[in-house]
Amino acid sequence: MSRGDNSTSQRNMIQAINSAMDVAMERDENVCVFGEDVGFYGGVFRATAGLQEKFGKTRSFDTPINECGIIGVAVGMAAYGMRPVAEIQFADYIYPGLDQLVSEAARLRYRSAGEFTAPLTIRSPFGGGIFGGQTHSQSPESIFTHVCGVKTVIPSTPYDAKGLLIAAIEDPDPVVFFEPKRIYNGPFDGYYDTPVEPWSKHPASEVPDGHYVIPLGKANIVREGSAVTMLCYGTMVHVTMAAVETLGIDAEVIDLRTLLPLDIETIEASIKKTGRCLVVHEATRTSGFGAELAALVQERCFYHLEAPIQRVTGYDTPYPHSLEWAYFPGPVRLRLAIERVMEDVSGEV
Amino acid sequence: MASDTPRRNLPPLELYVPEPKFRPGDDADFSDIEVPPAGETRRPDTADDHGDMPDLAYGLVRVLDEDNKAVGPWDPKLDADTLRKMLRSMALTRAFDERMFRAQRQGKTSFYMKCTGEEAVAIAATFALDRDDMCFPSYRQQGILIARDWSLVDMMNQVYSNKRDRLMGRQLPIMYSTKQGSFFSISGNLATQYPQAVGWAMASAAKGDSRIAATWTGEGSSAEGDFHSACIFAAVYKAPVIMNVVNNQWAISSFSGFAGGEATTFAARAVGYGIAGLRVDGNDALAVYAATQWAAERARTNKGPTLIEHFTYRAEGHSTSDDPSQYRSANEAAEWPLGDPIARLKNHLIALGEWDEDRQAAMDKECAEQVKTAAKQAEKNGILGHGLHHPLETMFEQVFEEMPWHLKEQMQDMLDENEAANNVAKTR
Ligand SMILES: Cc1ncc(C[n+]2csc(CCOP(=O)(O)OP(=O)(O)O)c2C)c(N)n1
Numbered sequence: 001m002s003r004g005d006n007s008t009s010q011r012n013m014i015q016a017i018n019s020a021m022d023v024a025m026e027r028d029e030n031v032c033v034f035g036e037d038v039g040f041y042g043g044v045f046r047a048t049a050g051l052q053e054k055f056g057k058t059r060s061f062d063t064p065i066n067e068c069g070i071i072g073v074a075v076g077m078a079a080y081g082m083r084p085v086a087e088i089q090f091a092d093y094i095y096p097g098l099d100q101l102v103s104e105a106a107r108l109r110y111r112s113a114g115e116f117t118a119p120l121t122i123r124s125p126f127g128g129g130i131f132g133g134q135t136h137s138q139s140p141e142s143i144f145t146h147v148c149g150v151k152t153v154i155p156s157t158p159y160d161a162k163g164l165l166i167a168a169i170e171d172p173d174p175v176v177f178f179e180p181k182r183i184y185n186g187p188f189d190g191y192y193d194t195p196v197e198p199w200s201k202h203p204a205s206e207v208p209d210g211h212y213v214i215p216l217g218k219a220n221i222v223r224e225g226s227a228v229t230m231l232c233y234g235t236m237v238h239v240t241m242a243a244v245e246t247l248g249i250d251a252e253v254i255d256l257r258t259l260l261p262l263d264i265e266t267i268e269a270s271i272k273k274t275g276r277c278l279v280v281h282e283a284t285r286t287s288g289f290g291a292e293l294a295a296l297v298q299e300r301c302f303y304h305l306e307a308p309i310q311r312v313t314g315y316d317t318p319y320p321h322s323l324e325w326a327y328f329p330g331p332v333r334l335r336l337a338i339e340r341v342m343e344d345v346s347g348e349v
Numbered sequence: 350m351a352s353d354t355p356r357r358n359l360p361p362l363e364l365y366v367p368e369p370k371f372r373p374g375d376d377a378d379f380s381d382i383e384v385p386p387a388g389e390t391r392r393p394d395t396a397d398d399h400g401d402m403p404d405l406a407y408g409l410v411r412v413l414d415e416d417n418k419a420v421g422p423w424d425p426k427l428d429a430d431t432l433r434k435m436l437r438s439m440a441l442t443r444a445f446d447e448r449m450f451r452a453q454r455q456g457k458t459s460f461y462m463k464c465t466g467e468e469a470v471a472i473a474a475t476f477a478l479d480r481d482d483m484c485f486p487s488y489r490q491q492g493i494l495i496a497r498d499w500s501l502v503d504m505m506n507q508v509y510s511n512k513r514d515r516l517m518g519r520q521l522p523i524m525y526s527t528k529q530g531s532f533f534s535i536s537g538n539l540a541t542q543y544p545q546a547v548g549w550a551m552a553s554a555a556k557g558d559s560r561i562a563a564t565w566t567g568e569g570s571s572a573e574g575d576f577h578s579a580c581i582f583a584a585v586y587k588a589p590v591i592m593n594v595v596n597n598q599w600a601i602s603s604f605s606g607f608a609g610g611e612a613t614t615f616a617a618r619a620v621g622y623g624i625a626g627l628r629v630d631g632n633d634a635l636a637v638y639a640a641t642q643w644a645a646e647r648a649r650t651n652k653g654p655t656l657i658e659h660f661t662y663r664a665e666g667h668s669t670s671d672d673p674s675q676y677r678s679a680n681e682a683a684e685w686p687l688g689d690p691i692a693r694l695k696n697h698l699i700a701l702g703e704w705d706e707d708r709q710a711a712m713d714k715e716c717a718e719q720v721k722t723a724a725k726q727a728e729k730n731g732i733l734g735h736g737l738h739h740p741l742e743t744m745f746e747q748v749f750e751e752m753p754w755h756l757k758e759q760m761q762d763m764l765d766e767n768e769a770a771n772n773v774a775k776t777r
Contacts, residue, residue, distance in 0.1 A: 040372070041602035041676045058364045062603045064572035065539060093538060096574055131459035131733070133521030135537025286755065315759045317748050321459070322510035322518030322738040323774075326763060332770040333762075 011207040014184045016158035017047050017123070020165035021085060023211050025055050028083060031169055032059040035070055035087030035123075044089060045125060045184060067097035071122060075105045078118040078174075085169055091126035091178060092138045105174040106149035121168045121175045126154075127235055127282050128319050129182035129328055137319035139234075139283035144176045145260045145292065151175040151216055152259040156183070156237035158205035160257060163214030171216060180234035190239035190330045219263035221270070225252040228276040228341055231267065231293055233257065236280045236329065243334035249342070259289055267293075268300055275306040278341045282329055285313040310341040367611050369604035371678035379686045387414035387633075388421025395646040399625040399653065406616040406626030409660060412635035413693050417700035423639040425477075429703040435476050435634055436698060437712060438496045439468040439691045444716040445491065445501060448724050449508050449522075453669045457732040458508050458522045464489040466664030466682065469634040469690035470595050471565070472496045477641035478563060478591075483553075485533045485546035485564035488523055489595065499530050501723035510738060511731030517739045517746075540566050540573035543592065547583045550590035550648070561648040563591040563641075568615050568658075569600020572608045580622040580656070587653035591644045592624075594656065595631065597663035602676035616658035624654050631659030632687040634694045660687065740777045741767060 011019060025031045032055075033048050039062040042049030052060035063070050067088055074084040088094045094101070105118040128137035144152045153168055153175055155161035161179065168175040182188055222237060227250040232240045237255045244251045252270050256262065271277050277297050279290040290311040297309055312329050320327055371377045390408045393401065414420050427435075446463040453461040464471065471492030478484070484493050494504060503515065507525055510518035516526055526534035533549075536542060546564030553560050566576060571594050583590055594615040598605050608615075619626025625647060629640045637659060644655035664682040666673045698704035731737020745752060745760040752760075767774050 036600075037602045039366070044601060044671070057366045057368075061366045062607050064607050064609065065569045065600055065603075066572045066574060068574050069572070095538075133459075133524070133537065134519065135521065285759070315744065315763065316756060317744055318519070320517075320519045320744050321521055322514075322733060323741060323744050326741050326744060326767070326774050333766050336766060336769055 005210070007209045008206040009209055011158045011162075011205060012185050013155070013158045013161050013179065014045055014047055016162040016205065016207045017165055017179060018049060018051070019207065019209070020162040020169070021048065021051060022054070024083075024085075024166050024169045025051065025059060027211060029059075030081060031083040031085060032077070033085045033087070034061045034063050036063055036065050036089045038062055038087050043087060045181065047123070047179075048087065067093055067095075068100055071097035071100040071105065074120040074122070075100060075108065075118045078105075078120040079108070079116050083119055083121075083169055085121045085123060088122060088124040090132075090136050091124040091140055092135050094122070094124055094140065101150065101174070101176070102147050106147050109173070110149060117172060118174050119172050121165070121171075121177055123165070123177045123179060125181035125184070126178040127180045127182055128324060129188070129235065131321065131324055132319075133321040134318040137324070139178075139281065139314070141178055141259055142283060142287060142289045142292070145289055149174065151261065152178070153216060153257065154178045154180065154234045154259065155257065156180065156234055156255050158207050160214055160220065160255075162207050163212050164216070164257060166211060167213040167216050170213065175216070178234070182235045183238060188235060188238050189242040191242070214257065216258045217261040217263055218257065219266040220255040220257055221252065221266065222255050223251065223253040225250040226274055227251055228278060228338065229254060229267070229270040229274045230278045230280060231256060232280040233259065234282070236282055239330060240280050240334060243331040243338065246331060247335060247338060249338060251338075262296075264296065264300070267297065271297055271301040272304045275304050276341050277305070277309045278312065278337055279309065280312040280329060280334065282314050284316045285311060286316050288313055307341050307343060310337045312337045367604070367606035369606065369677070371681060373674055373676065373678060375678045377678040377681040377684045379684055382686050383409075384686050385409050385411065387411040388424075390421070390423065392422035392643070395643055395650065396652060399619075399623060402625060403620050406620050406628055407614055409628050409630055410636045410640055411630040411633055412639060413633045413697055417693070417696040419635055419697065423636060425635055425639040425642060427635070427638065429698065429701060431476065432694065432698055433704065435472060435496075435638075436691070436694050436704075437716070438472045438492065439634070439694065440713055441716045441719065442468050442472065442492045442495045443691065444713070444720045445495065445504070448720045449505070450669065452508070452724065452732075453522075457728070458510065459733055460522050460669055461508065462488055462523050462668045463665045464491060466685070466689065467595060467597055467631065467659075467661050468492050469637050469694070470593070470631050470659045470661060473634040473637035474563065474593065474641040477638045478645060479560070481531050482560050482645070483531045483533060483546070483549050483562045485542040485549070485562060486535060487539070487542065487565045487567060487570065487595070488535055489567070490565050491523065491525070494525060494527070494530060494532060497530055499527065501720060502726045505724055505727035506730055509727055509730070509732045511727065511733075512737045512739055513727075513730040514739070517743045539570040540575040542566070543575050543579035544582060546592070547579045547588045547590050547654075550588040550654075551582070551586050554586070554589055554651075559649065561589040561591065561645060563593065565593040565595055567600055568594055568596040568598075568605050568608050568610060569603060571615055571618070580618065580624060583654035584622040584624050587651065589648035589651070590654045591641060591648060592654060592656045594658045595661060596658050597661050599663050599667070599673075599677065601667045601671060614658060616656060619656035624656050626656045626658070628658045628660060630687055631661030632685075632690040632693060634690055635697070661690075662687070664689075736775060738775065741774050742777050
């Protein structure tokens with residue numbers, strides 16, 4: 001810990017993310033944060049609150065509403081030697097900046113033979129469950145895992161969010177850091193109609209106050225088990241855990257934390273132990289990250305599999321506003337998939 | 350090369366980051382805003398070359414003077430009936446906003462956005478356009494629909510995402526769409542409507558049509574690349590389009606300086622692209638009407654696009670999700686030097702002897718009643734989250750014209766899931 005103590009505080013995910021940037025900015029004056037409404041207001045989700053006050057407005061500032069500019073400027077600042085952390089207000093709005101990220105940031109190291117690099121971090125809230133309609137709910141992570149040269153990180157707890165974000169900021173490569181906004185402010189079990197206790201009354205994470213990192217590329221075995229491996233990330237970790245606990249099955253639940261680079265060893269070891277695999281994500285199904293996971297698992301663990309790999313995902317439609325909860329992969333969709341994956345070859349459950 | 354010499358004695362560079370003039374706790378004082386007297390700005394012929402009018406991009410077209418009279422070359426000389434209709438549309442829009450904002454607070458929907466203080470921008474422009482000119486609005490031009498007498502119940506059904514919502518509950522509240530009303534489907538992705546409006550106008554020209562297009566965006570969103578793509582296409586093809594920038598001073602918490610407003614006016618962007626640019630008092634309904642009428646005539650006579658900056662003020666929060674007291678001075682709206690657009694039009698009608706306070710009060714009451722009745726009717730069709738929504742199957746419709754196999758399969762999965770959940774959601 002940089003502060004020389006082991007103090008911790010209870011933090012929700014937003015507060016943990018805020019603390020990550022605070023710590024990173026304190027340790028390295030090259031770290032700066034910017035984006036729409038990020039400076040004075042501290043971000044529409046308050047992730048950067050207080051940073052401008054503490055570090056001044058050349059290190060925490062508002063930007064024009066221009067995602068292409070935000071990401072392109074981040075590339076230039078990073079090329080200079082700074083460590084920009086840019087916020088895209090909603091992941092749905094990353095597309096105007098896609099060219100700068102995909103064609104530029106991602107390939108700068110490669111095309112300049114390592115002479116220029118772009119160690120930048122793009123933070124963005126993603127996912128649904130807040131009645132955000134089709135333009136505030138998307139999960140575009142697989143677009144980025146399909147690009148060579150970008151790392152993609154998705155935390156599921158306040159503790160992980162802080163450790164992973166610091167690692168992302170300190171990472172020498174461009175990192176896209178997607179924050180599951182459904183769990184920004186507290187826990188969630190996948191049932192939209194059961195009241196969830198506010199985070200303040202139901203703290204889920206003690207988060208160290210100082211510096212720590214969770215290495216990129218390391219998954220977390222959230223629950224050990226031997227009957228089936230469930231691969232998930234972000235909000236879906238909580239939905240998966242709720243389903244597993246309700247059904248009382250002996251599942252191994254793995255929170256991937258980093259989609260790229262992927263912790264293939266942990267996944268492989270688990271599947272070889274359980275012989276069954278279920279993939280859960282909120283993003284649309286076709287060409288989603290689940291397809292990559294399923295392909296990897298069958299390439300590497302085919303002879304260990306007892307049943308076809310199952311995917312639980314969002315549907316291949318834009319996110320509907322009023323039917324959001326029919327779209328959202330919840331505990332019932334998980335239960336049905338678990339039943340399918342637990343069938344043995346003779347068709348018996 | 351200059352850089353061959355050592356840099357030791359050079360002063361350090363500094364990064365400039367703009368700051369708004371007032372923050373919470375400050376007393377807003379707008380005395381430095383230049384407000385030219387009404388009637389002063391010249392009105393070129395609509396056939397004049399865009400290159401002969403750069404001054405208009407830096408001026409401020411104003412018609413209503415301090416005595417509530419309409420003066421100068423831009424006075425559109427509207428009859429009293431039209432003025433009263435315009436006033437009524439503006440008052441109705443404000444009443445609609447009030448009611449829907451409250452509905453969101455009551456949990457009847459997820460979200461709402463008001464256009465308080467900016468009513469003239471959408472409504473006066475709509476009065477100057479033809480009913481079938483295609484509008485490509487942003488999210489604060491509900492006034493267009495109201496000025497076109499669109500059904501309030503229909504709008505509210507959309508806000509509530511209920512079973513009568515023509516958009517099947519798919520869109521965020523306020524993201525209206527009606528082809529019949531010549532109102533293009535609103536996108537949550539800022540500024541995307543701008544090049545689309547230009548494309549529609551180009552098509553209209555290519556087909557020898559007589560309809561023109563108009564589009565609106567906030568000054569904050571005018572920083573998006575889409576805005577600039579639109580300008581270049583509009584200029585190159587002399588597209589019959591009116592491009593409105595609603596400069597209401599704030600983009601959520603960011604003041605207009607973050608969109609380039611400190612460096613120049615938003616209308617002045619037109620100059621660089623070779624487009625006619627007008628800067629207009631956006632709280633003066635007659636000025637907005639006159640500018641739109643002028644731009645429409647240019648468009649209809651193949652003189653090309655016009656970029657109009659409406660200088661106005663967002664008198665309320667950005668949306669139901671934000672808290673303006675966290676980032677701006679509390680008395681800004683009250684201090685705004687261009688006043689309230691509804692009050693100004695009302696006072697003009699009174700000055701003409703065509704209106705009085707009693708009639709205004711009666712009209713306001715009527716508007717409130719009309720909105721209340723409409724809301725009750727809309728609520729019978731359901732409010733968000735109360736089960737009166739479109740059947741589950743509709744989620745999969747209209748992704749494509751014909752549903753491919755994978756969507757059919759997923760639809761069946763969804764129905765199975767609903768059955769397994771004891772049919773909690775409505776299906777066909
Ligand atoms: C591409 C994109 N980026 C960011 C956002 C988030 N956002 C929604 S409204 C808004 C502010 C827009 O301000 P302005 O254009 O000035 O319009 P106003 O709200 O003032 O009418 C922002 C940043 C978005 N909707 N789309």
